[in-house]
Amino acid sequence: MDTRAVSIKDVADRAGVAVGTVSNVLNYPERVSTGTLDRVHQAIAELGFVRNDAARQLRAGLSRAIGLIVLDVSNPFFSSLARSAEEAAAESASTVVLGDSGHDSAREARYIDVFEQQRVKGMLISPVGDISERMESLRRHGIPVVLVDRVDPHKKTSSVSVDDVAGGYAAVKHLLDEGRRRIVFVGASPEIQQVADRLAGARKAMAERPEAELEIVEAESMTVLSGRAAGELMAERPRAELPDGIFCANDLLAIGVMQAVLLMRGWRIPDDVALIGYDDIDFAQSAVVPLSTVRRPTSQIGRTAIELLLESIDGEDGEYRQIVFQPELIARDSTGRA
Amino acid sequence: MDTRAVSIKDVADRAGVAVGTVSNVLNYPERVSTGTLDRVHQAIAELGFVRNDAARQLRAGLSRAIGLIVLDVSNPFFSSLARSAEEAAAESASTVVLGDSGHDSAREARYIDVFEQQRVKGMLISPVGDISERMESLRRHGIPVVLVDRVDPHKKTSSVSVDDVAGGYAAVKHLLDEGRRRIVFVGASPEIQQVADRLAGARKAMAERPEAELEIVEAESMTVLSGRAAGELMAERPRAELPDGIFCANDLLAIGVMQAVLLMRGWRIPDDVALIGYDDIDFAQSAVVPLSTVRRPTSQIGRTAIELLLESIDGEDGEYRQIVFQPELIARDSTGRA
DNA sequence: TGCCGTGGTTGAATCGTTTCATGCTGACGT
DNA sequence: ACGTCAGCATGAAACGATTCAACCACGGCA
Numbered sequence: 001m002d003t004r005a006v007s008i009k010d011v012a013d014r015a016g017v018a019v020g021t022v023s024n025v026l027n028y029p030e031r032v033s034t035g036t037l038d039r040v041h042q043a044i045a046e047l048g049f050v051r052n053d054a055a056r057q058l059r060a061g062l063s064r065a066i067g068l069i070v071l072d073v074s075n076p077f078f079s080s081l082a083r084s085a086e087e088a089a090a091e092s093a094s095t096v097v098l099g100d101s102g103h104d105s106a107r108e109a110r111y112i113d114v115f116e117q118q119r120v121k122g123m124l125i126s127p128v129g130d131i132s133e134r135m136e137s138l139r140r141h142g143i144p145v146v147l148v149d150r151v152d153p154h155k156k157t158s159s160v161s162v163d164d165v166a167g168g169y170a171a172v173k174h175l176l177d178e179g180r181r182r183i184v185f186v187g188a189s190p191e192i193q194q195v196a197d198r199l200a201g202a203r204k205a206m207a208e209r210p211e212a213e214l215e216i217v218e219a220e221s222m223t224v225l226s227g228r229a230a231g232e233l234m235a236e237r238p239r240a241e242l243p244d245g246i247f248c249a250n251d252l253l254a255i256g257v258m259q260a261v262l263l264m265r266g267w268r269i270p271d272d273v274a275l276i277g278y279d280d281i282d283f284a285q286s287a288v289v290p291l292s293t294v295r296r297p298t299s300q301i302g303r304t305a306i307e308l309l310l311e312s313i314d315g316e317d318g319e320y321r322q323i324v325f326q327p328e329l330i331a332r333d334s335t336g337r338a
Numbered sequence: 339m340d341t342r343a344v345s346i347k348d349v350a351d352r353a354g355v356a357v358g359t360v361s362n363v364l365n366y367p368e369r370v371s372t373g374t375l376d377r378v379h380q381a382i383a384e385l386g387f388v389r390n391d392a393a394r395q396l397r398a399g400l401s402r403a404i405g406l407i408v409l410d411v412s413n414p415f416f417s418s419l420a421r422s423a424e425e426a427a428a429e430s431a432s433t434v435v436l437g438d439s440g441h442d443s444a445r446e447a448r449y450i451d452v453f454e455q456q457r458v459k460g461m462l463i464s465p466v467g468d469i470s471e472r473m474e475s476l477r478r479h480g481i482p483v484v485l486v487d488r489v490d491p492h493k494k495t496s497s498v499s500v501d502d503v504a505g506g507y508a509a510v511k512h513l514l515d516e517g518r519r520r521i522v523f524v525g526a527s528p529e530i531q532q533v534a535d536r537l538a539g540a541r542k543a544m545a546e547r548p549e550a551e552l553e554i555v556e557a558e559s560m561t562v563l564s565g566r567a568a569g570e571l572m573a574e575r576p577r578a579e580l581p582d583g584i585f586c587a588n589d590l591l592a593i594g595v596m597q598a599v600l601l602m603r604g605w606r607i608p609d610d611v612a613l614i615g616y617d618d619i620d621f622a623q624s625a626v627v628p629l630s631t632v633r634r635p636t637s638q639i640g641r642t643a644i645e646l647l648l649e650s651i652d653g654e655d656g657e658y659r660q661i662v663f664q665p666e667l668i669a670r671d672s673t674g675r676a
Numbered sequence: 677t678g679c680c681g682t683g684g685t686t687g688a689a690t691c692g693t694t695t696c697a698t699g700c701t702g703a704c705g706t
Numbered sequence: 707a708c709g710t711c712a713g714c715a716t717g718a719a720a721c722g723a724t725t726c727a728a729c730c731a732c733g734g735c736a
Contacts, residue, residue: 005479007722018686023724033684048475053455054401055722057392058691074417082411083438095452098436100421114433117391137386141343228624259626286562288597288626345692356716361694371714393692396721679735686729691722699716706708 006049015043026051057119066309067115067123069099069108075222075252076281077298078126081148084302085124092310094121103128103221116143122309124148129191132156144312146305150193151322158312160305160323164194167294167327168201171247171276172214174292174329176205178336180245180274181212186230186257187249188222195222195249198278202247215243219253227256235264244273245335251277251284254291258334262288274335290332297325344387353381364389395457404647405453405461407437407446413560413590414619415636416464419486422640423462430648432459441466441559454481460647462486467529470494482650484643488531489660496650498643498661502532505632505665506539509585509614510552512630512667514543516674518583518612519550524568524595525587526560533587536616540585553581557591565594573602582611583673589615589622592629596672600626612673628670635663 008026012019017036024031025040032040043049057063066089070078086096097120099111105128112134115123122144125131135157138145147159175183185202187195199216206214217234219226227248234242234257248254254277261267261275269275269289277284280295304323312319346364350357355374362369363378370378381387395401404427408416424434435458437449443466450472453461460482463469473495476483485497513521523540525533537554544552555572557564565586572580572595586592592615599605599613607613607627615622618633642661650657 005722008724009722019723020686020688020725021684024685027724031684036684048478050454050479052396052457052722054392054395054457055691056724058390058396058693058722059724061691063392073411073420074414076412079412079417083440086438100424102421116388119390119392140386141388224621224624256624259624262626283562286566286594286597288600343692346694347692357693358695358717359715362715365694369714374714390692393721394694396692396723397694399721677736681734682732684730686727688726688728690725693721695720696718697716698718700714702711702713704709704711 005052006047007052008049010047011040011043011049014047015039062119062121064094065097065115065118065120066094066306067099067111067118067120067125068096069101069111069115069123069125069127071101071103071126071128072222073098073100075250076283077250077279077296080281080298081126081302084299085306086302088303088306092306094306094310101126101128105129109134112138116141122146122313124305124309126150144309146309146312148301148305151324152320155320155322158308158320158322160301160308160325162296162301162325162327164197164327165201165204167278167296168198168247169205170201170327170329171198171278171294172202172205172245173208174331174335175245175247175274175276176209176212178245178270178274180243181209182215182243183212183245183247184215184217184234184243185247185249186217186219186227186253188219188226188253190218192222198247198249222250222252224252224256224259227253227258228260229256231257231260235260235267242267242273246273246275248275248277251279251281251291251293253277254293254334255283255287258287258289258291269334270336276335280330284330285332287334289334292332292335293330295328295330297328301325343390344385345390346387348385349378349381349387352385353377400457400459402432403435403453403456403458404432404644405437405449405456405458405463406434407439407449407453407461407463407465409439409441409464409466410560411436411438413588414621415588415617415634418619418636419464419640422637423644424640426641426644430644432644432648439464439466443467447472450476454479460484460651462643462647464488482647484647484650486639486643489662490658493658493660496646496658496660498639498646498663500634500639500663500665502535502665503539503542505616505634506536506585507543508539508665508667509536509616509632510540510543510583511546512669512673513583513585513612513614514547514550516583516608516612518581519547520553520581521550521583521585522553522555522572522581523585523587524555524557524565524591526557526564526591528556530560536585536587560588560590562590562594562597565591565596566598567594569595569598573598573605580605580611584611584613586613586615589617589619589629589631591615592631592672593621593625596625596627596629607672608674614673618668622668623670625672627672630670630673631668633666633668635666639663 089096101108126149151159190196219230277293280293284291350360427434439446464487489497528534557568615631618631622629
C-alpha cells in the first residue's frame with residue numbers, strides 16, 4: 001500500500017550505476033556522460049525519487065534556508081519586506097523561511113531556536129526588544145545574523161535600518177512648514193525603539209519653532225484599529241483644543257486616525273488638520289485622502305539585508321556593517337492646503 | 339576561532355555517559371535518573387549544544403514541519419489564516435512554514451518541491467489552479483495534503499472551504515432586500531474558482547427577482563488598487579447608468595471601490611449606492627463607511643485544516659473529508675439606508 | 677609496445693541523531 | 707542465600723545523502 005521512500009540507492013540500482021554517480025547527476029551533471037545522465041534521469045522519473053533534504057544537510061553541513069523573523073506579517077511594511085527578501089534570496093538559490101513573532105519575545109525566541117536547530121545559513125531578525133545575549137550565543141555558534149529595522153547598540157551585529165530620527169524630523173518639519181503649530185504625535189509605547197526615534201526626530205524639528213507645541217498620544221499598538229481609537233479620543237475634545245497637525249508613527253495608525261477624523265462632522269483633511277504617516281505602504285496613496293508619509297525603501301531594505309547576510313556567510317566574521325537608509329518625505333493631499 | 343559544531347557525542351563525553359543516554363534526556367527524560375539528567379543538562383548548557391534537526395529527521399523519518407502555501411500573504415484573509423494555523427499547529431508541537439505563491443503556479447510548484455524535499459509532515463495548500471496531478475504524486479508519496487479555500491473536484495483530497503455560492507447568494511439577496519435593483523458584481527477573472535462561485539450565488543439570487551439586472555465588472559486582481567480602478571471606471575458613466583448596489587468578490591476590492599465612490603461629488607454610500615464585500619477582514623469594520631460583508635470563519639478554517647491534516651497523518655489514508663463552512667452575512671452601514 | 681593522461685565511474689567512509697537489544701545493579705521476596 | 711525483576715545505562719546499527727581516493731578504459735605519444 002505504502003511505497004516506502006525511494007532513495008538514491010534505489011535509483012542507482014534501477015539505472016545500473018553506483019550511488020556516487022546518481023549524486024553527481026544531481027549535483028554536478030557536467031561530470032557525468034550524457035548516456036548515464038539520461039539513464040539516471042529516467043530512473044528518477046520512473047521511481048518518483050525526491051531527494052531527502054535532511055540527509056543532504058547532515059552531510060553537507062548547512063542548509064539553503066534563511067530564517068526571517070518579523071514583528072507582524074499583517075503589517076504591509078513587513079509583508080513587503082518579506083517578499084523582497086524572498087526574491088533576493090531566490091537569486092542565490094536560497095529559501096526564506098518566515099516566522100511571525102507578533103511582537104512577542106517568547107515566540108521570537110522559539111523561532112530562533114527552531115531556526116538554529118535547522119542549521120539555517122543565517123537569520124534576518126526584526127527584534128522585539130533587546131536580544132544582545134541571544135545574538136552573542138548565535139555569534140559563538142557561527143550563525144550570521146543581520147538585524148533589520150533596528151541597529152545593534154553594541155555594534156556587534158550587522159544591520160540594515162532607516163534613519164528614523166531624520167524621518168521623524170522631516171515629517172514634523174513638513175507640518176510646521178505648512179504652517180501647523182499645534183502638533184500631535186501618535187505612536188505606540190516609546191519602549192519600541194522605532195517609535196522613540198521618530199519621536200526624537202519630531203522633538204528636534206519642534207525645537208526650531210519654539211512657538212509651536214507638541215503633544216504625545218500613546219496608542220495601544222501600531223494598527224489601524226488603535227489609530228482609530230486614538231483619533232476618536234481626540235475628536236471628543238472641545239474644538240479649541242484640537243490639533244492642526246498630526247504625525248503618526250506609521251501609516252496604519254494614520255489611516256485609523258484619518259477614518260476617525262473623516263467621520264466627524266465638519267473636520268476636514270487637510271483643511272482643518274494635516275495628517276502625515278510613516279512607511280508609505282501601498283494603502284497610503286490609495287487612502288480616501290491620499291496620505292502624506294515618510295517613505296522607507298522597503299524592498300531595498302529586504303534586498304540589502306539578504307546581500308549583507310550572504311556576504312557575511314562566506315566573508316570573515318568580525319566585520320559588522322551598519323547600513324542606514326535615508327527616508328524620503330512624500331507629500332500628498334493629506335498635508336496640502338485644499 | 340570557529341568552535342566546530344557541538345554534537346551529542348561531545349555532550350556525552352563531558353557528562354560521562356553514553357550517547358544513547360543523552361538522546362534519552364532529550365526525548366524521554368522520564369527514562370533517565372535525576373542525577374544523570376542534571377549532569378547531562380549541565381553539560382548541554384556548558385557546551386551550548388543545539389540539536390541538529392537534520393540528523394534527527396534523517397533517523398526519525400519525518401519532521402515537525404507543516405508546509406502552508408497561500409495565494410497572497412498581503413491579503414489579510416490569508417495572513418489571518420496563517421496565524422491561526424500556526425497557533426493550532428503549535429499546540430501539537432508542529433511548526434508551520436509559510437510560502438507565498440503570489441497566484442503564480444510556478445512559485446507554487448517550487449514551494450511544493452521544497453516542502454517535499456524537507457519531508458514535511460503534510461501540507462496545507464490554497465491552490466492557484468488545478469493541481470490534481472501534483473496532488474496525485476504527493477498522495478503516492480504518502481504526504482497528506484489538505485486544500486484550503488477550495489474543494490477537490492475529484493474528491494481525492496481533504497479540504498476545508500466555505501460555501502461561496504451560498505455567500506454570493508446571501509450578499510446579493512441582501513442588496514435586493516434593501517430595494518436595490520441595478521446590481522454590479524466586481525471580481526477578478528472568473529477562472530478563479532472562488533470568484534466563479536460567488537458569482538454563481540449572485541446569479542441565483544438575481545433569478546428570484548426577474549426585474550433586477552446584474553452587470554459584471556472584471557477587475558485586474560483582487561486588491562485595493564484594482565478595486566479603486568474599477569470604481570473609477572464606473573464613476574465615469576452618465577448618472578442614469580450607475581448601479582445602486584455593488585457586490586465585490588472580496589473586501590479589498592470593496593474598499594477600493596469605496597474610495598473611488600467617496601471621491602465622487604455627490605455619490606454617497608449607502609444612500610446612492612449600497613456596497614458589500616466578502617471575507618470580513620479587520621479592515622472592513624473600520625473602513626470609512628463600515629463595510630457590510632460576508633464573513634468567513636477565517637481562524638476556524640485555519641484551525642480545522644490543521645486538525646484535519648494531523649488526523650490524516652496518523653489515521654488511515656483513503657479517507658478524504660470535505661469540510662464546508664457556511665458564511666454569515668454581516669450588515670453594516672455600507673448597505674443600510676442612512 | 678609500453679606509458680601517461682583524461683574523463684567517467686565506483687563504493688566505502690562520513691555526517692549526528694534515534695532506536696533497541698543487551699547488560700548491569702541493587703532491592704525484594706521467599 | 708538465591709532467583710527475579712525493575713530501572714537505568716550502554717553502544718552498535720541505521721537513516722540517506724555527499725565526498726573523495728582509487729580505479730578503469732581508452733586514445734595518444736614516444
